[in-house]
Amino acid sequence: MRPFITSIGAILTTVGLAAEPSLPDRPTMRQFDNGNAATKPPSQRQLVDARKELKTRFREPLSHTETSVGAMQAVETLLIAAVTEPDRQLKWLMLAEARRLATAAGNAAAITRSIKLADALYEFDALELELRSLTEIPLRSLDHGRAAALASVAETLATRAEADARLTVAISAQTLAVRAWQRARDKGAAQRAAARHDALEITRLGK
Numbered sequence: 001m002r003p004f005i006t007s008i009g010a011i012l013t014t015v016g017l018a019a020e021p022s023l024p025d026r027p028t029m030r031q032f033d034n035g036n037a038a039t040k041p042p043s044q045r046q047l048v049d050a051r052k053e054l055k056t057r058f059r060e061p062l063s064h065t066e067t068s069v070g071a072m073q074a075v076e077t078l079l080i081a082a083v084t085e086p087d088r089q090l091k092w093l094m095l096a097e098a099r100r101l102a103t104a105a106g107n108a109a110a111i112t113r114s115i116k117l118a119d120a121l122y123e124f125d126a127l128e129l130e131l132r133s134l135t136e137i138p139l140r141s142l143d144h145g146r147a148a149a150l151a152s153v154a155e156t157l158a159t160r161a162e163a164d165a166r167l168t169v170a171i172s173a174q175t176l177a178v179r180a181w182q183r184a185r186d187k188g189a190a191q192r193a194a195a196r197h198d199a200l201e202i203t204r205l206g207k
Contacts, residue, residue, distance in 0.1 A: 038119075038120070038121055038122055038123045039088070039121070039122060039123060040122065040123050040124070041092050041118075041122045041123075041124055042088070042089040042092055042093075046089055047089055047092070047093055049089070050087070050089040050090040050092075050093045051093065053087075053090055054090065054093050054094065054097065058074070058077065058078065058081075058094075061073055061074040061077045061078075062074055062097075065101055065104075068105040068106070071101045071102075071104060071105040072101075072102070072105050072107060072110065074098075074101055075098045075101045075102050075105070075107070075110050075114075076110075078094045078095070078097055078098040078101075079094075079095070079098050079110070079113055079114060079117065081094060082094040082095050082098070082114075082117060083117065088121065088122075091121070092118065092121075092122060095114045095115075095117055095118045096114075096118075098110065098113075098114040099111055099114040099115060099133055102114060102133075103133050103134075103136050103137055106137050106138065106141060106142050106146050106150070107146070107149075108134055108137065108146075108149050108150040108152075108153035108154070109149060109153060111130065111133045111134060111137075111153070112130060112153055112156075112157075115129055115130045115133070127157065127160065127161050127164065127166055127169050128169060130157055131157060131161075131169055131172055131173055131176075134150065134153065134154055134157065134173070134176060135172075135176055137150060139179060139180065139183055140183070142180075142183060144183070144184045144185055145184075147180050147181075147183035147184035148180070148181070148184040148186060148189075150176075150180040150183075151176075151177045151178075151180035151181045151183075151184060151186075151189065151193065152177075154173045154174070154176040154177035154180060155173070155174065155177045155193065155196075157169075157170075157173040158170045158171075158173035158174040158177065158196070158200070161173060162200065167200060167203060167204040168204070170200050171197065171200045171201055171204060174193060174196055174197040174200055175197060177193045177197075178190055178193045178194050178197055181193050
């Protein structure tokens with residue numbers, strides 16, 4: 001993960017911009033499997049059989065993941081199947097694999113989908129996992145469209161983290177948004193993201 005940007009001056013030195021804030025909407029979704037409460041994710045030992053089942057059942061889509069198109073086709077297959085999968089261990093593994101492939105393909109929205117589905121059934125730090133997954137996307141390899149999509153997802157994550165009083169996560173997500181907007185060459189959005197970053201930092205320092 002790259003070092004966090006902690007001041008608007010550092011950001012604007014890069015982009016040469018001034019700013020105004022922007023607050024994206026916070027998406028919400030929660031579902032439970034057969035009314036059961038959320039449980040901890042399965043351990044690596046518990047996933048041994050699930051890995052075998054994953055490779056067997058999804059052999060075809062998983063054999064074409066060397067390209068972004070093939071990876072995203074596999075992601076869609078896994079996410080759709082995971083919704084109705086009754087085995088909790090296999091479901092977790094399907095969602096984890098979908099997230100991994102989406103990260104490699106640079107698809108931020110698919111990362112969020114996989115984590116939201118998992119968050120409905122398992123106990124884990126969804127905000128931290130989403131931030132870590134988004135920062136693992138190879139930003140320099142993204143075209144302008146995918147970079148803009150990443151920036152939007154990062155800003156939404158920052159909003160959710162701020163609402164949950166997770167300001168460190170919010171600031172890190174907003175830093176990523178600034179960099180992604182820069183990659184997308186959207187100066188106006190980069191300005192607004194930078195201003196919001198500073199506002200979050202001021203809030204953190206004031207607490």
